[in-house]
Amino acid sequence: xxxxxxxxxxxxxxxxxxxxxxxxxxxxxxxxxxxxxxxxxxxxxxxxxxxxxxxxxxxxxxxxxxxxxxxxxxxxxxxxxxxxxxxxxxxxxxxxxxxxxxxxxxxxxxxxxxxxxxxxxxxxxxxxxxxxxxxxxxxxxxxxxxxxxxxxxxxxxxxxxxxxxxxxxxxxxxxxxxxxxxxxxxxxxxxxxxxxxxxxxxxxxx
Numbered sequence: 001x002x003x004x005x006x007x008x009x010x011x012x013x014x015x016x017x018x019x020x021x022x023x024x025x026x027x028x029x030x031x032x033x034x035x036x037x038x039x040x041x042x043x044x045x046x047x048x049x050x051x052x053x054x055x056x057x058x059x060x061x062x063x064x065x066x067x068x069x070x071x072x073x074x075x076x077x078x079x080x081x082x083x084x085x086x087x088x089x090x091x092x093x094x095x096x097x098x099x100x101x102x103x104x105x106x107x108x109x110x111x112x113x114x115x116x117x118x119x120x121x122x123x124x125x126x127x128x129x130x131x132x133x134x135x136x137x138x139x140x141x142x143x144x145x146x147x148x149x150x151x152x153x154x155x156x157x158x159x160x161x162x163x164x165x166x167x168x169x170x171x172x173x174x175x176x177x178x179x180x181x182x183x184x185x186x187x188x189x190x191x192x193x194x195x196x197x198x199x200x201x202x203x204x205x206x
Contacts, residue, residue, distance in 0.1 A: 007058075007196060007197070008055070008059060008063075011054050011055050012055065012067060014047065014048070015048050015051040015052055015055070015067055015071065016067075016070075016071055016074065018044040018045070018047040018048040019045070019048040019071050019075070020075060022042075022044035022045045022111075042174065042177075042181070045148075045152070046148075046149075046178075046181060046182065046185055049119075049148050050141060050145070050185065050189045052064050052067060052124075053123075053140065053141050053189070054189075054192075054196075054197075055067060056124060056127055056131075057127070057137060057140070061128050064119075064124050065120065068119045068120055071115070072115070072116065075108060075111070075112065076108075076112070079108045106159070106160055109159060110156045110157075110158075110159035111156060111160075113155060113159060114151075114152045114155040114159070115152065117151060117152070117155055118151045118152035118155070122147055122148070123144050123147060123148050126143065126144060126147055127140055127143075127144050136190075137190055137193050138186055138187065138189070138190035141186050141190060141193075142182065142183065142186035146182050146183075149175060149178035149182055150175065150179075153171065153175050157171045157174065158171075
């Protein structure tokens with residue numbers, strides 16, 4: 001079994017990787033969840049939520065909040081470099097490069113706002129309240145993912161896709177697909193929690 005520090009590093013890396021790469025996959029072809037379309041990036045977002053929940057349960061909400069802040073700073077730094085690339089002479093030679101970067105920046109802002117509200121103001125406080133009441137982890141994980149989907153998805157869609165056609169219909173369908181995905185992922189996350197942390201949560205703090 002991995003040492004405690006190794007497990008924290010793995011969970012932190014999983015959180016960063018899935019959150020940072022989620023917007024890249026969001027532009028690809030939708031997945032089908034019981035016939036409902038779902039952006040691939042949403043799956044990675046759910047995985048990052050699960051990783052963050054495991055960190056909070058076993059290492060405390062302070063560590064979870066630090067991860068969220070570090071993730072936001074990392075994404076902002078990456079996009080600062082991308083925006084700086086617009087000043088390079090080569091950028092003007094690539095057709096549509098500025099439009100792609102501009103739309104990507106809008107997605108970045110949408111993701112940062114949605115994740116800050118979803119993680120810092122909803123997910124972490126909600127999970128901490130359920131944890132303090134001694135609720136089982138599978139229930140905590142399920143409720144957290146459901147709440148994240150209901151809060152994060154509308155905020156992200158309204159900012160990133162404002163003005164696009166049929167935005168309301170897409171938002172409704174994506175939210176329903178996300179709710180189904182959350183229910184499907186909850187047992188898997190609970191199993192992974194027992195597998196990786198068979199001794200429970202001796203390091204959990206308030």
